[in-house]
Amino acid sequence: MAKNKYIEQSLEAWHPILYQEIKKEDELLEAQRQFEEEAKELESSLEHKYMVGLEYCGWLPETTLQEKRLKKQVQACYPYCCFNHQAGLPKRKYRDQETNEEREGEPVELYEYEHRMVKNYETHAYYAQNKIRGAGATEILAVRHMAYKYAVVNRIEGRKYLLAAGVNRSVAVGVFRRIVVLLKPFPFIYKIIPNSLNPTVLLFRGGGEAKALSAHPDAARGEENVGDVLLDEASAWELVDDEPVLKAYEPFVAKSGAHIGVFGTPKGQRGFYWTKIFDPELPRTKYYKHLVTLQEVKNVPIPIIDVAEAERLRLEDPDLYAQEFGNQFILPSLSIFGSEFPVGEHRAEF
Numbered sequence: 001m002a003k004n005k006y007i008e009q010s011l012e013a014w015h016p017i018l019y020q021e022i023k024k025e026d027e028l029l030e031a032q033r034q035f036e037e038e039a040k041e042l043e044s045s046l047e048h049k050y051m052v053g054l055e056y057c058g059w060l061p062e063t064t065l066q067e068k069r070l071k072k073q074v075q076a077c078y079p080y081c082c083f084n085h086q087a088g089l090p091k092r093k094y095r096d097q098e099t100n101e102e103r104e105g106e107p108v109e110l111y112e113y114e115h116r117m118v119k120n121y122e123t124h125a126y127y128a129q130n131k132i133r134g135a136g137a138t139e140i141l142a143v144r145h146m147a148y149k150y151a152v153v154n155r156i157e158g159r160k161y162l163l164a165a166g167v168n169r170s171v172a173v174g175v176f177r178r179i180v181v182l183l184k185p186f187p188f189i190y191k192i193i194p195n196s197l198n199p200t201v202l203l204f205r206g207g208g209e210a211k212a213l214s215a216h217p218d219a220a221r222g223e224e225n226v227g228d229v230l231l232d233e234a235s236a237w238e239l240v241d242d243e244p245v246l247k248a249y250e251p252f253v254a255k256s257g258a259h260i261g262v263f264g265t266p267k268g269q270r271g272f273y274w275t276k277i278f279d280p281e282l283p284r285t286k287y288y289k290h291l292v293t294l295q296e297v298k299n300v301p302i303p304i305i306d307v308a309e310a311e312r313l314r315l316e317d318p319d320l321y322a323q324e325f326g327n328q329f330i331l332p333s334l335s336i337f338g339s340e341f342p343v344g345e346h347r348a349e350f
């Protein structure tokens, strides 16, 4: 904004819309400046400027004596034992009973079922996950594993991670914002410091790139050197016909050796998530199907889901429970959708 008070005042009087736009732009610039300043300060308090090349020390094997000894030695280097401890563990979210606000609780270690998500994803070109609500696939795969893969270990110039998480790009941008927060103390890993409020693209020093896209058939047109495509919450996209989106993203597997990961919690027998992958009557699907169940998510020291809430739902609404916590594809007539899907609710913007 103009430094001159007189110019500013007359702009406000004569062009109120332009004035508001410039003011908003100023506020965004100020927020970005503050972000970069805080990141620099965090960076200056680091012992050294490098990222640990191991993803998570807790996932190291410990069957033989030698493995046990090695794991102990690695873990003695905490917090420089692994990427996840260096960047900081995820925190359990909970609702404050009195104020009803969402709060962050204590940090939670990563579990073996989360390790299976990463391993199964990396060992299959076509990977599909049917998860219970709140199982943490976005945090583990779309945020942490991809941050590790593209910001820390990738050395291929221009190798890309594409994320589509909803019909609007803003959903994927929201996921990227979590990567930006996670990596805030380590600005040295970027080629260009990302826009902290609207990180549509992330450019890392090692050559890796991440792009937030929409679930639209044209969104990925022209992309090259793609290494990973994640389609998050694909069962819940509000599209009349979502197959063109899948058809637009799948060719990256053949073109550049990408992995494609589709994940969601069942939402009726509809969309490619059902018709191309999870319908048991399909003669075949090229997707490796990975079920993440309530049993494995709750049988850990500190579950990331609210187990009591799941139990309440089981008693109050068994159909909805089967869908949200039982990995079941409930027919519309049996579930929350009523006798049929309301037209318009799943309509796309295009």
Ligand SMILES: [Zn+2]
Pocket (backbone or CB within 6 Å): 056, 057, 058, 075, 078, 080, 081, 082, 083, 084, 085, 086
């Ligand atoms: Zn560690």
